[in-house]
Amino acid sequence: MAVEAPQINTKGKAQNTYDAIIIGSGISGGWAAKELCDKGLKTLVLERGRNVEHNKDYPTANKDLWEFPHRGGMTRQFLKDNPIISKAAGFGEDTAHFFIQDKDHPYVQEKPFDWIRGYQVGGKSLTWGRACQRWSNFEFTAPARYGYGLDWPIRYDDVAPWYSHVEKFAGVCGHQDGIEAMPDGEFLPPFDLNCVEAHVQKRIKEHFPDRHLVQARWAHITQPTETHLKLGRGKCQARNLCMRGCPYGAYFSSVSATLPWAARTGNLTVRPFSVVHSIIYDEQKNKATGVRIIDAQTKAVTDYFARIIFVNASALNTNLILLNSTSNRFPQGLGNDNGLMGKYVAFHNYRASVNGDLAGFEDFYYFGRNPTEPIIANYRNLHQQDTDYLGGFTTFMGAYRQRGNTASLTEEIGAAYKEALTQPGGWRVYMYMQGETIPKESNHVRLSTTDKDQWGIPQLITSVGYDDNDEKMIKDFLAQSTAMLEKAGCTNIKQNDSKQAPGLDIHEMGGVRMGHDPKTSLLNKYNQLHHCPNVFVTDGACMTSTGNQSPSILYMALTARAADHAAKEMKNGNL
Secondary structure, eight states: OEEOOOOSSOOOTGGGEEEEEEEOOSHHHHHHHHHHHHTTOOEEEEOSSBOOOTTTTOTTTTOOGGGSTTTTOOOHHHHHHOTTGGGSTTOSTTTGGGSOOGGGSOOEESSOOOOOOOOBTTGGGGTOOOBOOOOOHHHHHHHHHHTSSOOOSOOHHHHHHHHHHHHHHHTEEOOOOOBTTBOOOSEEOOOOOOHHHHHHHHHHHHHOTTOOEEOOOBSBOSSOOHHHHHTTOOOOOSOOOGGGOOTTOOBOOIIIIIHHHHHHTTOEEEEOSEEEEEEEEETTTTEEEEEEEEETTTOOEEEEEEEEEEEOSOHHHHHHHHHTOOOSSOTTSTTOTTSOTTEEEEOEEOOEEEEEEEOOOTTOOOOSOOOOOOEEOOOSSSSSOOSSSSSOEEEEEEEEEEEOOOTTOSOSOSHHHHHHHTSEEEEEEEEEEEEEOOOOTTSEEEEEEEEEOTTSOEEEEEEOOOOHHHHHHHHHHHHHHHHHHHHTTOEEEEEEEOOOOTTTTSOOEEESOBOSOTTTOSBOTTSEETTEEEEEEOSGGGOSSOOSSOSHHHHHHHHHHHHHHHHHHHHTTOO
């Protein structure tokens, strides 16, 4: 892909004009680039971080743990200086290069909120969890059915063909299970359950017939197609070192898939080190005409221009950029006539987990390091509200053998102890929740009027917290998951509520939500700003509610759908 060098001046509007500009190069931004470039649009991708190229910039991908100075850990000084980012799942000495450092990107926590970020070409697509469950119509209709939120302007059938479109290209493994609450997709062969996971699956089916434990639906190539091979992407090797960057291209990321595909069209330009200040609005033309950036290294200001703009900076940054895009027409932020931008921010609740021991199966083991986890589809509040709270939860689970067969030893020292550590121990089983949270106007982000970042842009204030609905869901999850482990024969079952702040597990959503009515929403059914339709928002900021499934595959589908609509509208002269 062409990578543009920093510009000191604009050098004339013509040189800086494209058909489309995309802000952000992560999961949704990469998809916007692929789709728009495929349709012949000259496309500029703006990324605030450094450039990253597949394989070339995966410095730790093939290192053994003993090759790291601190065996994968971080120094006490680093942890002291970075109390937020060092909490992130998968963060360590082997992956730190794909995450920010706290001091470089400050924000204001009005309530505790752990904002996890990775600024580079590819964004967090290099470090995401890779779970890919489809939403069902239950999630698209629940806010209206149960009266806890705004009605989505789309339904499952609107998105289903786009789910298929992105699944085939990304490479998603899974099994056709026929579950109403988690529709089937275009799957590659799944990873097998190990013997204990299969045992738990059987026991759940026997004792809880309305609950379905199934093989993982994960963005890993288990059997590459011709499309994957064209990009040099191969089969997952079950190393479970994904967040270092996969040299096989086996898990989906912008860097291994969508951006290289877009580059092959000859229509893509990527400009790293581009901190977006705002979107430029032309009050005579009644539309957005460009994007103002500040070079991350030189601090030089440059304007770029295009007929359409896709904002895919990740949910909270997208809110920040739009709120900072002010004009006489939009003094509260671009398209923000109703004053709702930045409000109704929500997230996924990961606080609760259970684990236990399972006796037996000592003569069984498993091959490789499975990078996926089995899923129990949501079984709460589907056809009707059957709990004292709203929403539902996905349950991820797994079973593994502990290291060391040391139970019969009395001393943790000596040759016998060291020998015992080389033998597999007993089996443990775990479950953890990914719970829906209910969007509320009080959960919001806004711009600081006093604090600015190193580029002179207002810092974001986060004011997002849990509520009583979340507490009730946690209580129910712990009780139900414990009951399932008990029926599976587990002992020594322990329940845990981490009490972690929102944001830590990255699935922040909302603030620029979709809806039917411009009075109550910011975006229409095609992800266009109601009051500035040549600007599209297709990352997590667009979400009207959170559902319980992992959202990234939905962002991909919504982005592909919006890009198709944008190209057609441009062709018809409407944009």
